[in-house]
Amino acid sequence: MAASSPSFVAVLITLAFFFFFSGSVVNAQLSxxxxxxxxxxxxxxxxxxxxxxxxxxxxxxxxxxxLFFHDCFVNGCDGSILLDDTSNFIGEKNAxxxxxxxxxxxxxxxxxxxxxxxxxxxxxCADILAIAARDSVVTLGGPDWCVKLGRRxxxxxxxxxxxxxxxxxxxxLNQLISFFSNVGLSTREMVALSGAHTIGQARCTSFRARxxxxxxxxxxxxxxxxxxxPRTTGSGDNNLAPLDIQTSTRFDNNYYKNLLQKRGLLHSxxxxxxxxxxxxxxxxxSNSQSNFNSDFVAAIIKxxxxxPLTGSKGEIRKNCRKRN
Numbered sequence: 410m411a412a413s414s415p416s417f418v419a420v421l422i423t424l425a426f427f428f429f430f431s432g433s434v435v436n437a438q439l440s441x442x443x444x445x446x447x448x449x450x451x452x453x454x455x456x457x458x459x460x461x462x463x464x465x466x467x468x469x470x471x472x473x474x475x476l477f478f479h480d481c482f483v484n485g486c487d488g489s490i491l492l493d494d495t496s497n498f499i500g501e502k503n504a505x506x507x508x509x510x511x512x513x514x515x516x517x518x519x520x521x522x523x524x525x526x527x528x529x530x531x532x533x534c535a536d537i538l539a540i541a542a543r544d545s546v547v548t549l550g551g552p553d554w555c556v557k558l559g560r561r562x563x564x565x566x567x568x569x570x571x572x573x574x575x576x577x578x579x580x581x582l583n584q585l586i587s588f589f590s591n592v593g594l595s596t597r598e599m600v601a602l603s604g605a606h607t608i609g610q611a612r613c614t615s616f617r618a619r620x621x622x623x624x625x626x627x628x629x630x631x632x633x634x635x636x637x638x639p640r641t642t643g644s645g646d647n648n649l650a651p652l653d654i655q656t657s658t659r660f661d662n663n664y665y666k667n668l669l670q671k672r673g674l675l676h677s678x679x680x681x682x683x684x685x686x687x688x689x690x691x692x693x694x695s696n697s698q699s700n701f702n703s704d705f706v707a708a709i710i711k712x713x714x715x716x717p718l719t720g721s722k723g724e725i726r727k728n729c730r731k732r733n
Contacts, residue, residue: 439557439717443536448528455537458523459544462516467658470545471609472513477542478605478712479511480535482592483571485716487563488535490571491517491729504571509647510612514730517541521729534729535560539713549608551660552702557713561723564732578615578675582685585677592715598708600681600690604701606652607664611674613638613648619676625683627671630654634674650674665695 444451463470480490483501490507491514492500501507502514517534520541524532536558547553576588589599619626620634637648651657652674653664664678668691673679682691694701724733 438719439559439714441555441557443558444528444532448524448531450527451524451532452540454523454527455520455540456544458516458520459541460548462513462519463545463548467549468608468610469513469516470549470658470660471605471652472511473516473538473541473545474605475609476511476513476517477538478602479507479571479575480538481712481715482574482576482588484563484567484574485718486535486539486560486713487716487718487723488533488538488560488726488729489563489566491534491538492563492566492732493730495731498566499568500566501568501571504568504575506571506575506577517729525727530725530727532725533560533562533723534726535562535717537729542709546660549658549660552706554706554710557710559719560717561719562726562729563718563723576677578611578677579618580677580680582680582683582687585680592712594708594712596687597690597704598711600687600694601701601704601708602712603678603681604662604664604694604705606675606678607662608657608660609652610649610657611652612646613650614642614646616650616674616676617642619674619679623676623679625671625679626673630670630672652678662694662698662701665691665701669695 459473476490477486480486480488483489490501490511492498492502494500494503502511517537520537521534524537539556539558539560543554543556574588574591576585580588585599586596589596589602594602616634617638617640620631620638621640634650637645637650639645654667654672654674655663667673668679668682671679673682681687694704727733
């Protein structure tokens with residue numbers, strides 16, 4: 410019969426492959442020109458708001474970059490970190506890695522408001538995070554890159570996933586490698602992305618144990634840090650110290666140079682250069698700003714590809730803090 414002819418079967422197989430790949434690949438594809446027609450002013454709008462925020466407080470650049478990290482590591486880059494808790498919804502903001510730590514939510518609100526003015530209902534909060542992270546790096550002297558866009562916003566969030574997916578500052582090298590591997594990032598990409606700690610500050614609670622209890626730390630550096638981080642828990646917990654003691658408001662490779670001098674602020678920082686498998690990568694980045702820049706850019710673009718919601722999944726939130 411005609412239905413069993415080779416040509417008919419071939420057509421069926423071809424159609425099956427077409428629908429399979431169009432459903433699985435095209436749906437998940439992000440694009441650098443996603444808003445070129447629907448919101449052509451997106452980049453200038455986000456950039457001006459980010460630059461304004463950083464001009465008021467240079468640390469904000471690091472905070473916005475960190476929001477993108479903490480979003481992507483928890484069930485993908487879907488804007489879930491931005492959702493506020495409600496009486497019947499528990500989000501990620503009060504998870505251990507974010508509570509009293511994640512910041513910049515008001516800046517994201519300002520960006521969203523500005524974007525809504527030029528193209529209402531078009532741009533996701535997840536994409537705003539991705540653009541704001543890039544603009545923060547560039548504003549603080551770091552490399553530029555083309556941001557892939559087309560993410561949609563999650564209607565859910567998971568405090569448990571945030572607690573279990575984001576590497577804590579107490580992580581050892583194997584744990585860091587594992588955390589990044591869990592989201593599809595290599596060891597080299599982990600070391601490159603850790604270079605985000607070339608900007609920003611950390612609270613005393615995050616580095617107290619390192620400066621008082623560890624031996625692989627420069628003594629003068631430890632002494633300096635102890636001056637504003639008392640040994641007693643509960644005393645000065647929120648006092649801040651720069652993650653990069655040299656240039657904490659400039660995106661450069663001094664973070665890696667500090668590690669060579671045993672001046673990593675966090676336990677997890679110094680683990681990257683402590684006689685282990687990543688020592689050579691740290692040396693490479695400390696010797697070459699351009700190597701670090703290119704690897705950081707490739708890694709953060711790849712990180713932005715982690716499980717995005719696309720097509721008809723999720724939503725485009727009107728307010729980044731709550732579901733529509």
